[in-house]
Each structure stands twice: as structure tokens, then as C-alpha cells.
Amino acid sequence: MDADEIVWVTRAGGAPWLRATGLALDADGFIQVSDTLQTLTDPRVFAAGDIASMVNHPREKAGVFAVRQGPPLAENLRRAVEGRALKPYCPQRRWLALISTGDRYAVASRGALGFQGAWVWRWKDWIDRRFMRKFGEFPQMEAGTASTAPSSVQLGEEEAAQALSAVAMRCGGCGAKVGATVLSRALGALHPVDRDDVLIGLHAPDDAAVVRVPPGKAMVHTVDFFRAFIDDPYIFGKVAANHALGDIYAMGAEAQSATAIVTVPAGLEAKQEDLLFQMMSGAIEVLNDANCALVGGHTGEGRELALGFAVNGLVDEDMTSVMRKSGMRPGDVLILTKPIGTGTLFAAHALLKARGRWIDAALVSMCQSNRLGAQCLREYGATACTDLTGFGLLGHLVEMTRPSGVDSELNLSALPVLEGAEETAAAGILS
Numbered sequence: 001m002d003a004d005e006i007v008w009v010t011r012a013g014g015a016p017w018l019r020a021t022g023l024a025l026d027a028d029g030f031i032q033v034s035d036t037l038q039t040l041t042d043p044r045v046f047a048a049g050d051i052a053s054m055v056n057h058p059r060e061k062a063g064v065f066a067v068r069q070g071p072p073l074a075e076n077l078r079r080a081v082e083g084r085a086l087k088p089y090c091p092q093r094r095w096l097a098l099i100s101t102g103d104r105y106a107v108a109s110r111g112a113l114g115f116q117g118a119w120v121w122r123w124k125d126w127i128d129r130r131f132m133r134k135f136g137e138f139p140q141m142e143a144g145t146a147s148t149a150p151s152s153v154q155l156g157e158e159e160a161a162q163a164l165s166a167v168a169m170r171c172g173g174c175g176a177k178v179g180a181t182v183l184s185r186a187l188g189a190l191h192p193v194d195r196d197d198v199l200i201g202l203h204a205p206d207d208a209a210v211v212r213v214p215p216g217k218a219m220v221h222t223v224d225f226f227r228a229f230i231d232d233p234y235i236f237g238k239v240a241a242n243h244a245l246g247d248i249y250a251m252g253a254e255a256q257s258a259t260a261i262v263t264v265p266a267g268l269e270a271k272q273e274d275l276l277f278q279m280m281s282g283a284i285e286v287l288n289d290a291n292c293a294l295v296g297g298h299t300g301e302g303r304e305l306a307l308g309f310a311v312n313g314l315v316d317e318d319m320t321s322v323m324r325k326s327g328m329r330p331g332d333v334l335i336l337t338k339p340i341g342t343g344t345l346f347a348a349h350a351l352l353k354a355r356g357r358w359i360d361a362a363l364v365s366m367c368q369s370n371r372l373g374a375q376c377l378r379e380y381g382a383t384a385c386t387d388l389t390g391f392g393l394l395g396h397l398v399e400m401t402r403p404s405g406v407d408s409e410l411n412l413s414a415l416p417v418l419e420g421a422e423e424t425a426a427a428g429i430l431s
């Protein structure tokens, strides 16, 4: 058959990976579920939407069914966790289909009825936009709930009882420390870098770590600590470790050892352990990359997840490699090693006003180490440096120009700025 264009239209089929799950699938490869949206194979696994095929109520693959299955799915998940009877769900038999023909015209059908027109398109457009708005316009966060860090989670009866007794006995007398077994299990799976100058560290834990200062070197001390601003403990661990290392690099030093200070929300031990493991995995990746040995730490319970590090670094004793805030000289050029804008972006994120891709890109930038940037500055004879963090570019610039006795001139259009930061700042959202 001759043709200019061939469009081969098929019905939907299940994704190939579903076959490897061991779950019962229908002839088209979709997961078979009962009226309670539980899979036929395992009542603890639920499926809804396009991926699922209700064995008693077969329907087309359409958004209308996927969306409507959301509330009964949520309800039955909650009931399953609470050990209550699940509710059967029956999808509607008829539905309104509105099909746009691409030219601001649409065809509608419901059962045996059908109609069409530009007004049908406008109607569809109104319905679609109203629905999509729900994904872009969120209620403003209440003050005091800025952290989205996970707290405790309810599970089976035994674990719930364990959680209850833990809450009843929660005390701060021991420094609200997290149990030693939780700690050792969480940290046991991690591998901090080994250094010859660490004489007593995590490999043989004691009351404190003992670290040698090599001849000809002076020690640089710094500490940084902040609460979780995102709900991904692994990324948060990376950002916190990078943040703490930043001050060492800004001084022109190399990192040597670090001790961690951690606050985890009260909860089931298994959840605390998992949280600690994820957070410290991210942190240790960054510390290892900096050849900085994690030599100890303290973990306590508190309202919000928080992490910080005391970091020790080394510089040459003669101080020639040290870059100070006061080292600016007339004629110097200012170099930003990373784009700015995290303050306004995360303030916007807290208000649910930032786009996901802006926050993703900002996190990638925050996970980028300043080690090589600082090394480059040292090699090319930079005399002044600082770590731009809490006070913003202008705040930190004042901290440098004042002790240096110089003025500075910024070319605003030359500033590297994270995507979205200009929009959020223009909207008046500042940290």
C-alpha cells in the first residue's frame, strides 16, 4: 500500500520492567488489581492509574480513571497501615471525553451522545487549566514549619508500641543522645577516608580523636551547623559537608579531619538509623573527596534534622598560602567561583514559589566542592578570599573591603546568578 505518511496507532501496553516484578499482569502487561487496588499477587503492593488493570472493572487507559483512583488509593493505603478493613472501589461506567482537534476546536462524547465546536474546546481548556493550576499553586507554608525533614513514621502494631514507649520515656538528661547501636549500625556501613596523621579516629573510637599536626604546618579550625532545608537527607549531608569545608578552602588551607554534630528528630530507631545513614553517606562522600578524615562526632535528638561539622585544616606555618578577608588590594579583580542566589531561591522554595528545576540546579551547584576553585586561586597568587554563605554577596564584600581599606565596584550584568534567582528576588522573596 503506497502512502506519504504512516501513523501506526496502537493501544497502550504495560512497561517491559513490570514483567520482572513477579506481579500478576493482564494480557496487555498491566498489573492486575482487585477492587481495593491491591495487586492480586501481594496484598501489600497497591497499583492505580494507567499501570493497573482492575480485574472486575476493566476500563480504558484514561486520565479520568487514573485521577479518580487517587483518593481511594490514599484511603486504602492509610487503612492498610492502620490495620483496618479496606474499601472496595468501583470506577464510573460512563465518562465525558473531550478531544481537542488541534485547531481550538474539540469533540465531546459521553456514552452514545456526541457534540463538537469551538466552545467545546474552550470548555476543555478551562477544565484542563483548572486542573493543572493545582500543580503550580500551593498553599503558603505556615511560619515555623520551614523544615520539611522527615519526622517519625507509623508502621505496624509492634513498632507503634515501641514508638509510643520511646516517646513516653524521651529524656534530655543524657544530652538527648541517640542510642549507640543506632549510631554504630548507621556509621558501620560507611567508609571514611584513612589518613596517616589520624592517630585515634573512628577506626578505634575513643572519648576524643587524636590527630598529628605535620611539621611545618599550622592548624586551621572552623565549625558550621544548620538545619535541613530540603527533605533529602543524602543531598543535605553533601551540602552540609561542602559548606563546612568552604571556610577551610577560603583560608587557603587543605582539610585534614572533621567531627560531625548531628540532630535527628525523635522516632523509631530504624527510621533514625536510615536517616543517619543517608545523611552521613552524602557527607562522607564529600569529606572523602576532600581527603578529610571523619574522626568522630555527636548525635542527639531534637525537633529538626540538622547537621554540622567542626573541620580542621592545615596551612604552611609561614602563612604564605593563607588568604585573608583583609588581603584585598587596589586594582584586584573579584572572582566568584559559583553563581549566587541560593538564599532567595530557598526562601521561595519554602513558600512553594520556586520551580523544581531551579531548586534542582541550585542543589547541584551547592554540592559542587570549592576545593579546586580555591586551589586555582592559590596557584595564581590570590591574596584575599572568603566563603560566600550566610550574608550574601554584599554582606561578605563589606566584610572584605572594610578590613582591606578598599572600595569595590560590581558589574551587575557580569554576576553569575542561579536560574530563577532573579525572578524570585524581583518578586520580593529574600532570605
Ligand SMILES: Cc1cc2nc3c(=O)[nH]c(=O)nc-3n(C[C@H](O)[C@H](O)[C@H](O)COP(=O)(O)OP(=O)(O)OC[C@H]3O[C@@H](n4cnc5c(N)ncnc54)[C@H](O)[C@@H]3O)c2cc1C
Pocket: 015, 017, 048, 049, 050, 051, 061, 062, 063, 064, 065, 066, 067, 098
Ligand atoms: C498523548 C496522550 C494524550 C492523552 N490525553 C488524555 C486526555 O485528554 N484525557 C484523559 O483523560 N487522558 C488522556 N491521556 C491518558 C492519561 O495521560 C493517562 O491515563 C494518565 O496520565 C495516567 O496517569 P498515571 O499517573 O497512572 O500514569 P502516568 O501519568 O503515565 O505517570 C506515571 C509516571 O511514572 C513514571 N515512571 C515510569 N516508570 C518508572 C520507573 N521505573 N521509575 C520511576 N518512575 C517511573 C513515568 O515517567 C510517569 O511520570 C492521554 C495520554 C497520552 C499519551
